[in-house]
Amino acid sequence: MANISQRFGRAVRKRRESSGYSQEAFATAAKIDRTYYSKIERGRANVSLALIERLVKTFGVDLADLFAGVDKE
């Protein structure tokens, strides 16, 4: 099984794509450095709670919704 950063990155990428955001537009909306955001989607970031909160607020979803996607990866 992929590690948790990889599973998280895939789930975030799917949600961002289904929301119709480009990587750049989403990173800007979430106030995350674009290069770092790209690392998140590629499963190369050990993301912290504070950043996870920025992601879910920008997506407009609950934490449990986002992590249900991670559980499925």
Next chain:
Amino acid sequence: MANISQRFGRAVRKRRESSGYSQEAFATAAKIDRTYYSKIERGRANVSLALIERLVKTFGVDLADLFAGVDKE
């Protein structure tokens, strides 16, 4: 509303208590430094994905289950 570290800490504490673990026993089982684990429950740690994974594995729950508890805090 409490910040995400505080909400996360409360949810982890409730789950740990309902599992019947002491703080020390749970920290040992999850291979987390006991002092750091205490900080997590007190909402003073910006926990990362890798550590979140250790918590859910030790609790034996899905990520979505743990974060549903955080959403409720």
